[in-house]
Amino acid sequence: VIVVPVDGTHFTDNIITVSGTCETGMLIEIYRNNAFAGSQMCDLAGEFSLKITIIPGKNTLIARSSDSLGRYAPDSNTVNVY
Numbered sequence: 001v002i003v004v005p006v007d008g009t010h011f012t013d014n015i016i017t018v019s020g021t022c023e024t025g026m027l028i029e030i031y032r033n034n035a036f037a038g039s040q041m042c043d044l045a046g047e048f049s050l051k052i053t054i055i056p057g058k059n060t061l062i063a064r065s066s067d068s069l070g071r072y073a074p075d076s077n078t079v080n081v082y
Contacts, residue, residue: 002063002079010082011054018061019049020076026065033060058082 003020005011022028022042029039030052037052042065052061063076 002061002076005061005079005081007079008081014053014055015051016054016081017049017051018063019047020063021046022048022063022065023073026067026073029064029066031062031064033058037061054081 001020001022002018004018005016018030018038024042024044024046026042027039028042028048028050030037030050032052032054038050040048040050042048048063059081061079061081065073065076067073
């Protein structure tokens with residue numbers, strides 16, 4: 001689940017932090033407008049946080065998680081930022 005940023009947030013910088021909760025041991029991939037933007041392993045506290053680059057206009061963010069066998073869980077909530 002993406003917790004930060006909140007849906008509808010407007011930014012002046014093009015590098016933002018995306019963070020949220022996840023299942024420990026899963027690989028978290030962030031997608032911006034259906035394009036891969038970065039990844040990180042879910043930590044022992046069940047959280048992830050990484051910096052991504054956004055583009056001018058609407059950026060639709062989704063987190064996808066996969067296990068060590070490459071099986072994906074359902075997509076996260078969708079967050080739109082500008």
